[in-house]
Amino acid sequence: MPHHDGEQNGRGLSFAKRIYLPRTIGLSVGSVCVAVALYPLPWMHWIWAMLVMHAWVWPHLAYQRARRSSNPYKAELQNMLGDSFAGGIWVALMGFSALPSVAILAMMAMQNIAANGLRLLWQGLLANLLGAVLGFVLFTPQIQLASTPEEIYACLPLLVIYPAFIGWMGYKVALKLSEHKHVLSRLSRTDSLTGLINHGTWKDLLQVEFTRSQTLNRACCVALIDIDHFKTINDRYGHIVGDSVLKALSQALRDNIRASDLAGRYGGDELCVILPNTDLDLAVGILERLRQIVENQVDALLPELRISLSIGVAPYEQHIVDAASWLNEADKALYGAKSTGRNRVVSAPCTRADFQGLALGV
Template identity: 55%
Template sequence: MENQRGKGLSFAKRIYMPRIVGLGIGCLSVYAALYPLPMPNWVWVLLIFNGFVWPHIAYQLSTRSSFPYQAERRNLLYDSVLGGFWAATMQFNPLPTVTILAMMAMNNVAAGGKRLLIRGALAQLGGVLISWMLFGPGFVNHASTAQIYACLPMLTLYPLAVGMVCYRLAIKLSEHKRALSALSRIDSLTGLLNHGSWKDLLHIKFHKCRQQQAQATIALIDVDHFKSINDSYGHIVGDAVLRQLSSDLRRNLRENDLAGRYGGDEFCVILPSRSLHQAAEVMERLREVFSNYRHSEVPQLRVSLSIGLAAFHPRFDDAATWLNEADKALYRAKNTGRNKIASAEPTQDYPVAKLA
């Protein structure tokens, strides 16, 4: 409910300024059409109220409501009733009538689509009937020069105000879309790229390396005996270990290195412009930093990493082949004692003594 109220308040705020502009300058069009007609004083008071007081009352009604969105849609129907009333009261003077009713129809379509357009048209008809009950039907088939000029601000300024609101809304929607796109690419636990996003970037980097004959190395990282950590200390501790590894990755990688959570306790990194040896140095630093992690509630916990490396090679058919080489290296590191780094080429292994 709180979320719906927030959206409703945003809706009311978007309409507030266009209503001030539209009713304020619309009042000028109606005044020019009514001036030649014999009208009682209360009509002029109502016109001033509608043009300059009602926009602020409508805003207060919607923002103070428990359901601002619904309250604002009611306000739009009140606008339509008054629009129909003024159209009939000025005896359907062609230009002012078309101007006012068209602008209100634009408002209703923008705010609620076809459904609100139809409801708004019915509300306008209700306003027409109220006017006819008070003053009787009447029709004027021409507009004076003064009335034409009085409609010009409504025809120019109000669409500009609505256009600005639509533009700002489009900017906000674009920002939300970018934010949602970013969230869809991020692993919620670690804040790193998720599996799908990382693999997409791997394909891009693979083709870039092939086209530009550039260097790059993949690192696949596995937390040793992670299942035992979960089984022995619980998933909360296990999640803390994964968050620590992601934090260590961010601190030890360059800005253009691409780190992601590959799945479970397995992480992956693309290191552009890094040779196999350079990547091994980076991963060794990470391995040492991570091995010093201590959990405040489980001081006896010790963690370590097994890491597999594979440098890009032109002989690879596709990104999957490249990744498979890193995966083979990772399994060799795990199968030969863990807590070590292994490369895709057996002669380039980097063994490290096991932690006590």
């Protein structure tokens, strides 16, 4: 529960920070509209002091109130309803002058709906109405609906600057959401230990490459890579060392394949690679270089630990009926690499019986 509360407060503080700047700009620019509308009216000095306080001091007090609250999100929503209520009072004090009143109410409605949707919009409009009624009852202003030229010109900055600013803020939020979506999408496709494509996503990509190879009749190879005697490594050195071996192999794989190749973790200690636009000879060359690099790597902390790979690779061929059959060809080749001494690259087409015969010296 404390963790949940902390996370909720973090979101609330982020919300308060997001509202702080629009409130500061909106009230400062909006105060010009109100001041020009109030100027011809016989109001007392304390009204002007209240306007200055609301426009230039309240934004900072509101932010501090939300920041220090045990529930910043709820406190900020209350602040926004307070803004709407005060806006209704200023509309009444201006004698309901049409353009300044509409401009101020519209800008507040824009901020409310951008912050919390229709619910806050309707709550804000109700707060506007209550503020306007209270302002009219308390101060009984002279109603003058017609707006003067001075009021029209005073409202122009608010009508231009504030919507543009809200649009810019919305654009920034959209960019951040897009970035988060991209990160989540990448994480959902990635194996957490190795950083390679995870099993499910790699199988989907294999289907895509199979369809492309079948449709375009182009060369493509798929390979399965197995760490020799990986269980022995885990038993002797522990799973932490085993994990570090998998990470090191994954990095070596990334460093020694091309940008167009698709490397993934097939499961356990098996990795997998799709090599698009690659014939069998080229694929074997790439994988043999990887095998040699891994074989020659020496860990300074564990110099006695040597890693070798068994690799099976299968090219796309027209008789292969689906992606599963293609992968099965690579699996047969991997079996052949294991059964004939390991630490080698073996290519399909082949059968398990072929390799059983070789292993027996037939």
